[in-house]
Amino acid sequence: MADLQTTTAREEPAPKGFKLLNTTEGQVTVLRIGKKTGFLNHGQKPVAFPDEKNIVQPATQELLRAIYDTDASYAQLIEAPAGYKAPWASK
Amino acid sequence: MSVVTPISLAACPRARAGIKVLWAANCATVATLTFDEDRQITAITMVVATPANTFKRIEFEENTAFFNQAKTRNKSAVNVAQTVSFIEPGLSLLVRNALEDLNGNCCVHAIIKDNSNNYHYAGISYDAEADEWFSDNMKTGEGSSNTNTDPTADQAEYIETLTGNSLFYAPFWSLGEAGIPVA
Numbered sequence: 001m002a003d004l005q006t007t008t009a010r011e012e013p014a015p016k017g018f019k020l021l022n023t024t025e026g027q028v029t030v031l032r033i034g035k036k037t038g039f040l041n042h043g044q045k046p047v048a049f050p051d052e053k054n055i056v057q058p059a060t061q062e063l064l065r066a067i068y069d070t071d072a073s074y075a076q077l078i079e080a081p082a083g084y085k086a087p088w089a090s091k
Numbered sequence: 092m093s094v095v096t097p098i099s100l101a102a103c104p105r106a107r108a109g110i111k112v113l114w115a116a117n118c119a120t121v122a123t124l125t126f127d128e129d130r131q132i133t134a135i136t137m138v139v140a141t142p143a144n145t146f147k148r149i150e151f152e153e154n155t156a157f158f159n160q161a162k163t164r165n166k167s168a169v170n171v172a173q174t175v176s177f178i179e180p181g182l183s184l185l186v187r188n189a190l191e192d193l194n195g196n197c198c199v200h201a202i203i204k205d206n207s208n209n210y211h212y213a214g215i216s217y218d219a220e221a222d223e224w225f226s227d228n229m230k231t232g233e234g235s236s237n238t239n240t241d242p243t244a245d246q247a248e249y250i251e252t253l254t255g256n257s258l259f260y261a262p263f264w265s266l267g268e269a270g271i272p273v274a
Binding site for chain 1: 122123125126127128133134135136137138139140141145265266267269270271272273274
């Protein structure tokens with residue numbers, strides 16, 4: 001998994017209110033963030049995954065928005081604030 | 092689902108036979124799979140543990156492995172028997188023990204990369220209408236360890252299989268090799 005990377009969020013602050021639907025401690029989702037592969041920590045504690053070299057931090061609002069914006073299917077993982085329109089919503 | 096979808100023949104379809112590599116994990120390590128509208132997997136949620144729950148890469152002799160999905164119609168029901176078969180050349184302690192470990196799993200998920208660079212997620216059934224999936228209890232099936240007889244024509248080898256029964260053909264995995272969590 002050498003080319004797995006955690007994508008940094010966009011510059012502008014994300015609107016508050018993105019929520020993880022699954023908040024189980026000790027679970028990590030591998031998914032796409034933009035065009036890269038990344039990790040989503042569902043808990044509040046940092047976890048090493050898939051090995052000790054990669055510490056996945058708890059999700060920030062910016063990360064949640066970046067994931068949410070990537071693909072419509074990620075609305076199954078993250079709830080957006082009311083009125084928020086993802087780029088894929090207009091397609 | 093009473094829908095008929097057109098199928099257009101590609102001018103140059105990617106249809107190379109065989110599989111390149113596979114990755115396997117115990118079902119219990121996978122908490123959730125996320126599917127998109129195209130019924131392909133776009134995310135995998137793993138249960139983190141120490142040592143890490145990850146997929147393990149399984150390599151084999153080139154052009155000896157296949158992933159066969161045999162569909163049968165049983166009155167109103169469809170069943171797909173999934174079989175992965177691969178050959179490990181040479182009889183060695185490492186491979187013998189790895190195969191024993193694989194045989195110790197009674198429920199496996201396998202991501203299979205074919206020779207056309209498609210990724211198939213075997214060992215689960217996905218019901219698109221309900222948007223629900225479940226594990227098929229895929230496990231190892233028939234196999235052998237064989238010295239064979241003629242050094243001028245044969246080789247010593249292990250043959251191993253993974254088998255399971257699914258609702259339909261394995262869903263596609265959209266995250267590529269980079270998205271497969273391996274330690």
